[in-house]
Amino acid sequence: MDDVFSVHDNLETVLQDPSEEPCVIPLQCLRDITNNFSGDRELGRGGFGVVYKGVLPNEKIVAVKNLLSMSLCQERQFENEVDSLMRVRHKNIVRFVGYCCETQHKYTTYNGINVFVEMPKRLLCFEYMTSGSLDKYISEESCGLDWNECYKIIKGICGGLHYLHNECEINGSVIHLDLKPKNILLDDNMMPKIADFGLARLFSDKKTQTCATSLVGSKGYMALEYMWESIISPIADIYSLCVIIIEIITGHKYGPSGTETYCRDFVESILLEKCSEENGMA
Template identity: 40%
Template structure:
């Protein structure tokens, strides 16, 4: 614990990298000069020390080039810390939604990032020994290394905070509005297909350079999904790529990715691809099914007042907590 306190200058605010639904993240530097990221977990997980340690031991064995590496942990009293490798380029949203930095993400790089996230998700769902469902996949949870390769972070936290009952339903919904599938947000039922929905939103944000929670188009305030659907129906989606990098566009690839995104955000889980099918859609030229019109949830000020008691809002995560 003393080592981590020293590395982070006693969790000094100047070292704080971000705040999420599971706690705060701080940059640290060990005595040998190695930079680390320290996640200071909130105390609401309900896990005892032994359960926590068992879970971390399992999660630390998950290793993939598109997952952030867990280096270690520290438990002292109520304090629970996770130590990760430090990602020099921070998170994807740092680049994607910045008017200057986004220029570094041309279409080939965005397509690489999309495929990398899908590979990491495939590993979590199908190839890892745990079979982890992420439950909070979003741009701020995709970190970028020095070569701009994407790495999924927080991939074990939803599981840790909910115990191991993660294949059917949960008493507490953790996630971010806009990215949550309809069945998960309103009934607590989650599965591989819940992550697929989140991936679809993430994919459309990467293509358009627009943030789902801030996007509003036209007098009627179209949501990002409604806007993308209309564009896909009219032009096949080839004009949806962020205008600032449009000169790097591969129209067929962009249109195909838009269609994949639409398939991922289908209202019914059965209409969404599973992770294996998703990977195939992104890496082959196989025929794609035609998506149905997704369900569009338009958030108005009236809606916000209804949900105020249910939603905890901070800079990064909006969590809906529903009893069952």
Template identity: 40%
Template sequence: MTRPLFPNSLLLAAVLWCFFPRFSTAQGSGPCQISDKCGQFGVCDSRDSPICSCLPGFLPLINEQWNSGNWSGGCSRRRPLHCNATAREKDGFLKLQIVMLYGYSERWSGPQSQCETRCLNNCSCLAYASDGADGCRFWTGPLTNIQKFPSGSGSIIFVRVSNSELDVKKLSNKIVVALAVVAFVVVSVGAFLCWRLIAKHRGKKETIELGNVVDQSLPDGLNQANIDELPLFTLAMLTTATSGFSEANKLGKGGFGPVYKGELGDGREIAVKRLSQASTQGMQEFINEVVLISKLQHKNLVRLLGCCVESKETMLVYECMPNKSLDYHLFDSSQEILDWTKRYKIIEGVCRGLVYLHRDSRLKIIHRDLKPSNILLDNDWNPKISDFGMARIFGAKQDHMSTVRVVGTYGYMAPEYAMEGRFSEKSDVYSLGVLMVEIATGRRNKTWYQDGSSNLLGHVWKLWNEDNVGAVIDRRITGSKERVEVMRCIHIGLLCVEASPSDRPSVSAVLSMLRSEVVELPDPKQPALSVRPIHLDSAQEIQVCSSSSANNVSLTIVDGR
């Protein structure tokens, strides 16, 4: 007996390939093999329950029958086709992936890019499929025996539907996208709020109740300083930044305590002012500075970065001023010489800072301790006023205040403040005048000169009357033009230190004089040089502050820092 050249199964496969070249090897199995199982325009998927569903854009023809599990009635279009409609309302195609549609009405061997147009132009064409290199196949009769397959089987069919069905599909896609965006936003906001809540819980900071510590004359809202509003540095962080508060990093020392240079982990340079246990200043000055300077923003005021209140340590953290303080350069002959351009820039910058404090900020503030060691210099020699521990806030309608606690540095305190405890913006003007004279002469306003003058101001006044004030100008300032400007600054400085506050100009007027907006300057009057005795009654007592500045001065009643 002769064996056939091909087994029967291979012969059957070859026959199927001839009639169904694309799909013969991808037929379904199970209930979906039953002819017309889901009727016209129905799709059979043996993995689904129920196994039959209508094509997109179609609905069951008989609902009751369909719902009872008899799907042979098939589906009908939800919206009719409009073959000859305008381009705007023309029919379109919905894409069906991984399906098998047996048989076809026509095959066309043209380019695949023209399959859609060719079907659209034929009102009888209900679906098409591209057939790779073999062109396109078209279906013109009702679509039956459609099967859906898992990934890797079947093909892609494009079913013709009304244009309105495409709009529904687009709207559905937009809704899905919109919902996804909304969900993403909601989740993101929720995550952010959770993070903030956790961060606030972990970083809960200490609130200092001021009570009787801070002067009760402060405006409402400033009787309590919430440290939570200011960045807090840990003691460990500042210890590391300053190399354990080493002497090598020590920048100087004031009434508050020593100041150290430091560097944070992110590379930022800082200055740390550490309250000394032996300091005559304390929590009042600390809180006062936190309350005030955290609310002030000006390029000529030092910027407070944060504070540290931990393990009985009290520290303030500022931006670091690379060129240190003015007194370091002005009175130390071993340091870099300050030329007149830099000195004039410093005077002008200090004036701008004071104008902001007195007039332009929302809080009218009197500094009360303006002196060279409290003028810090940045890389470009821009001055920044620092140390607001002694500063006081004025009410909107106040022009002066009185206190029984006189604090400050002798030589820079206005006479009405030192003798009577009265201070105003004109008190800062007096300190500014002393500062201008010191910058012009390069000398401190120390007590006693050989000519019998009680201090630098008295010495300059004597030379002014002798028309010889040029003799006191710092010898390091050269050039005739510069010396004319220096003489003008000394003149303005003498106007600022007159005995009566009403005779002194405002800081804004000083700026105008410096810029020669006021051409003719009035003649100065004799500055207040002597200290009058103070008579105290039993209800008043002037508080004494021991000195820790370079001015080694002591008085029986008033002893500045």
């Protein structure tokens, strides 16, 4: 029982003190604070798995990301995300609280033979962002934000990205490679924080670009030199940032019709629409 309280104390300390290192969290602890990963605690889901709300004994809330399927590729992605998050500390980067990396053994029947099967459990724990993701504030009708809020969000994203590219404590830079509104989280003051570092790449202080062996990311937010030539550099994130800024300012999500292939098509369609509106008012 004392061990359980100790883990809770560690989580609370990491949440309160940004200088504290993220901690290892036992699977049972994460089961306890998410009510055994119950459906009513679910915050969202995607191809990676499910995110749950975790409630600590002191009523502090955390977000628990449960990676459901662990192929070799996803195992590497988990390790990559932990490696990246352990290195970054910034007000515009989501606070990483800790991780769970356990392997359970389940007794089952396989091809008529009773065997113990290894079941890897990989989870990540973050500060809880009360206002959700930026994605839900951008719509075709109106982004629902006034200019001051838009400016604050854009400035915050820029600050977080500048830190990753130029100021993080690894004597190099972190290239996010999957910057998009769904990966920008907002706190109760609408302060933006960059999240989801599963695809991030770490560069040494002398490295400026590299070539990808496989193309990963989100269509519409990937820089053209990355899509066409597999070149990874900080410019890839800047391209994504520009698309996000256009979305925030116009209130249109990228590819509102779902037919646009590249950002240029999206920008041109928005400009044509705005020109038509102005001509109609003239």
